[in-house]
Amino acid sequence: MPAIDKQKIVESVPQKGFFGHPKGLFTLFFTEFWERFSYYGMKAILVFYMYYEVTRGGLGFPEGTALAIVSIYGSLVYMSGIIGGWLADRLLGTSRAVFYGGILIMFGHLVLAVPGNVALFFVSMVLIVLGTGLLKPNVSSVVGEIYSEQDTRRDSGFSIFYMGINLGGFLSPLIVGTVGMKNFHLGFGLAAIGMFLGLVLFVSTKKKNLGLAGTVVANPMSPAEKKKVFTIMGIGIVVAAILVAIAIPAGLLTFSTFIKLIGVLGLLIPTIYFIVMYRSPKTTAVERSRLVAYIPLFIAAIMFWAIQEQGSTILANYADKRTQLDFMGLNISPAWFQSLNPLFIIIFAPIFAWLWMRLGNRQPTIPKKFSLGLLFAGLSFLVILLPAYFGGGALVNPLWLVLSYFIVVVGELCLSPVGLSATTKLAPAAFTAQTMSLWFLSNAAAQAINAQIVKFYTPETEMLYFGVIGGAAIVLSLLLYVLSPKIQSYMKGIK
Template sequence: MSTFNKQKIVESVPQKGFFGHPKGLLTLFFTEFWERFSYYGMRAILVYYMYYEVSKGGLGIDKSTALAIVSIYGSLVYMSGIIGGWLADRVFGTSRAVFYGGIFIMFGHLVLALPGSLTMFFISMVLIVIGTGLLKPNVSSMVGDIYSEEDNRRDAGFSIFYMGINLGGFISPLIVGSVMKYSFHLGFGIAAVGMFLGLIVFIFTKKKNLGLAGTYIANPLSPTEKKKVFTKFGLGAVIVAILIAVAIPMGLLTIETFIALVGILGFLIPAIYFFVMYRSPKTTATERSRLIAFIPLFLASVMFWSIQEQGATILANYADERTQLDFAGLHISPAWFQSLNPLFIIVLAPVFAWLWIRLGNRQPSIPQKFSLGLLFAGISFIVILLPGYFGGTHSLVSPIWLVLSYLIAVIGELCLSPVGLSAATKLGPAAFSAQTMSLWFLSNAAAQALNAQIVKFYSPATETLYFGTIGGIAIVLSILLFVLSPKIQGFMKGVR
């Protein structure tokens, strides 16, 4: 997208109207609020639905397999963002991508809401993966579109947007977790309603609030290119369908081999993407330098999300089986613990948004913020190993330990995640704007692909070693990143 078009988009958006920010932030805030309400509501009970016995309304899947599948599902959700970003950049723009994605997500949750078989479960997962791939990176990219590159409100705007994400993520596990004892499918139905409300907000407010944001196609396909690309897509889909139809009966494609395959793709795809973007003739010399700076930030993000995303797997299981759920006269649903992360973000996000503005040019650089995020993530895992280390792994522990671990991880998340969203809009080549946001989300895909391989090493017997090893690695990497921060900043060519 040209500089001229970027300026036209900014000028078309009312620049005041939502807490001193562009009015379009209101539309994107509430669209993402409802999308995250639906996603986190579903995810709060997903692992329990998978490994609870059929007599308790679950699918009865082996526990370690269920933990790995949830990680793989999360990886595929973010991996599909590459396709969503590419379609937005080259076919129909970010606004339509957000709308189409919401439709897929809503129907995916509706399928989950209907009592069915394991086949129905996987169909719903495919729909949600496609839908989130279309919506998630593109709604975030649109936030970047409504600010000029020189606007000092930009990081603060992403922090406010991030608070909206987590407001939805806070409310939904409380509601869905409360009904899970009656019916998992009722919980999934509530998630579908959430996505429907998000679509309504987007459709009826985008024209007035977003102006031209999302309507430009950054790097449109020519008619000849469209024909070639869609032919290749069609042939690819047919080949994949044939391979699956042959591999499953022969026993070559099992859940275990699929988990291993996604684990490889989680790192191979972003590596290829970095190479393609770097080598593209549409990428300038300055943009290539910024891409080099993006690589260590990407790797730090992988390590961070590897820890944070275990809240839906290892820590969810820890809440269910290792935590005292009768506390202060209240019986706690294990799903409620997944509201802690967004709750702390809601409380602390305004503090961090104020802090960055207050510090101005004196605030830590982007690489330094990433190193702080990684440090706190590592400490959060060190904290959660302490009750098992001192009291043994056979007795139930106070829920306060989980609360403290989540709090420390959130401090790290606020140093890294909203800053990473903003950095992706500033460091990415202009011809790959939406795809750079997709690449940023691939760090989460790689993290969860990694988690799918390592969750099998967790058990009460290995609990201390598991948390200690992962937490220790994160702390060492945070120190290394801090030391290298000045060098990385040099490659960013003026971006702070």
């Protein structure tokens, strides 16, 4: 997208109106709030729905299978952002991609709300995967469009936006989790209602608040390109369907091989993306240098999300099986622990937003913020192994889980909103939305890796499990800190 177009978009957006930020931040804040309400509400009860017995309203999957499926599902949700980013950059524009994504997500949750069988469950997963791929990266890209590149409010704005994400994430496990642990399908129905409210708000306020933001197709296809691309896509879908139809009866495509395939794709797809963008004639020399700087940040993000995302798999199972749920006169639902991460972000995101604004040019560089994020992520896993060391196999005081979630949130606030902001700064102009999709691929890669490793977690191996992963994160954190001046030099003026 040419610089003049970016400036015209910024000028079309009312620049004051939401806590000193552009008015469009209101629309994007609450659209993402309701989308995250639906997503995290569903996810808070998903693993329990999968491994609880049929007599308790669940699907009766083995626990290990349920944990792996949730990781694979999470990986595919973020991997599908490739499709969403490409469609936004080449065909739809980010605003329409957000709208169509919300429609698919809503229908996905409605399918889950209907009592059915395993087949319906997987249909709903496909709808939510595709819908989130359209909505998630593109709504964040629109946030980047409402600020000029040199606007000092940018990091602060992303932190506020991130607080909106987590406000939805905080309320949904308490509401959807409480209802859903009594009746899973009613809980999924509440998630569908949340996405519907988000769509209504987006459609009713976007014209007034967002101006031209989200309406420009960054790298539109010519009619000849459209014909070629759609032909290739059609052939690809037919070939894939034939291969699946042959592989499943032949025993070549099993759940185990599918997990391994997603693990390979989780690392292969972002690698291909980096190569394509770097070699594109539409990428300038300065943009190539910035892409090189982005690679170690991307690797660090994979390590961070590999730990953070286990809050809804390993730590959810830990809450259900290893934690004292009758505590201080309360009967705690295991789904409620999913509210801890967003609760701490709601409390501390404004503090971090204020801190970056207060420090101005004296704040840590982007690579150093990432190294801090990794450090705290590693510490969060080292903390959770302590009760096993001191208490053996006894049920664990829930405050240990609270502490672990708190520590990883400190790391998340150093890395995640900063990563969103850095992505919009470092993205090549012709690949704006797709680079945001690439950022979310760090989460896809992390969860693809998690699907391979969750099988090693048992109550007997939990100390080794938490210790090895936490220790690896701390080592990578120190390495990134040492290399941060060199990485910063490749950013070519981006701070």
